[in-house]
Every structure is written in C-alpha cells, then in structure tokens.
Amino acid sequence: GQQLNQSPQSMFIQEGEDVSMNCTSSSIFNTWLWYKQDPGEGPVLLIALYKAGELTSNGRLTAQFGITRKDSFLNISASIPSDVGIYFCAGRRDTNAGKSTFGDGTTLTVKP
Amino acid sequence: NAGVTQTPKFQVLKTGQSMTLQCAQDMNHEYMSWYRQDPGMGLRLIHYSVGAGITDQGEVPNGYNVSRSTTEDFPLRLLSAAPSQTSVYFCASSHGQGYGYTFGSGTRLTVV
Numbered sequence: 733g734q735q736l737n738q739s740p741q742s743m744f745i746q747e748g749e750d751v752s753m754n755c756t757s758s759s760i761f762n763t764w765l766w767y768k769q770d771p772g773e774g775p776v777l778l779i780a781l782y783k784a785g786e787l788t789s790n791g792r793l794t795a796q797f798g799i800t801r802k803d804s805f806l807n808i809s810a811s812i813p814s815d816v817g818i819y820f821c822a823g824r825r826d827t828n829a830g831k832s833t834f835g836d837g838t839t840l841t842v843k844p
Numbered sequence: 845n846a847g848v849t850q851t852p853k854f855q856v857l858k859t860g861q862s863m864t865l866q867c868a869q870d871m872n873h874e875y876m877s878w879y880r881q882d883p884g885m886g887l888r889l890i891h892y893s894v895g896a897g898i899t900d901q902g903e904v905p906n907g908y909n910v911s912r913s914t915t916e917d918f919p920l921r922l923l924s925a926a927p928s929q930t931s932v933y934f935c936a937s938s939h940g941q942g943y944g945y946t947f948g949s950g951t952r953l954t955v956v
Binding site: 736738763765767772773774775776777780782820822824826830831832833834835836837 | 879887889893902947949950
C-alpha cells in the first residue's frame, strides 16, 4: 500500500530553535495534512495543504506542499516547551478521499 | 461541543472475547474512520465510511467489523480478540474531501 516516510524520527532541540521535518512518498497525493499529538490524546489538525507549491502558515508553523506532490515540509520557528509532542504528516488522494495515509511521526522534545 | 466521543477509554479483554468500541460525533460529518496506533508507529487505517450505509476496508481490516447505520455513529467490533490487537484505537471524522480529521481521545485496549 501507500507509504509515507517521515523524518527525522525524533528531534531534541533547545527552546528558541527552529525545527524542520518532512514527509516523502512514492505516490502522488492531492492533499497534505499535518497533525500534532499530545500524550494521551488524539491528533489535532495543524495545517492542511491543497495545491502543489502551496505555502501555508499557522502562527509559528509553516508547511509547504511539494511541487512534485510527493512530499511536504513542516517548519516550526522559535520553539517553545509546549511544542513537545508527536507530529504526523498525512496524505490523501482525491480518488479515495475517505482514506488518509499517515507517516510514522516525528517526536519533538524541547529543552528549556 | 462534544466533537468525537469514544467509549470506553480503557479496556482489557481476554483472548477470544468480542467487544464493540463505540464512536459518536455530533458535527454532522459525512466521513468517519477507525485507526490503530502502535508504539513508535503512525496511525494505520482499519475501516472507513464516506456516509451512512457505506463502509470500506483500510490497510489492516482483518479481525474487525464496522457498520454505519446513522451519520453520527461508527462502532468498531472486534470479533475474537487476539494479543496482536493490543493497541490504541482512534476514531476520526471529517466534513469530507477537503477537510482534515477531528479525532477522538482514543480507546486503550489490552488483550491478554
């Protein structure tokens, strides 16, 4: 089936640093989604991307839909302790919009 | 706003037992899905539905059944529990093709 490769698997950073993570696929997706999961909770949608090349921001978060439609990137600027959690990318194809395929997640630890 | 409600939050089953995980949403979302999350892994799609009366299999459907008799409810049935089904189960719903998911807070299932 479709697979998303998300990297890095984990990150340990100092408060105030910028963070970059990405997601790649061998298949084309029409929608890319980024979620954050706090411990003991379900994932929460951060950013949705719908067009190749699209760049979208949500506060300190910025995500991009890759030109090839096979990748997406998430950047977090000036990290703070509450950014700790697991970040997931997800891809969706219009031909089967009921299905989203998720990456394995990037675990972010922020040291004060 | 209740959003997506999952019950129970925790469950321990013996091998061979059956049970139903409940999921209800009050947002009039057409799309609903069940995912399982295992340690260090992303979310894997079990079953999904694009509307009442319509269900389809995801990546890992074996051992699970679903039905969608109403827009609000999407129960997941474990037919004969196995230790390999020990996991955290998330139900999610969405308005449709152009929208991300709203997730429930999960059901933590242990099969002994």
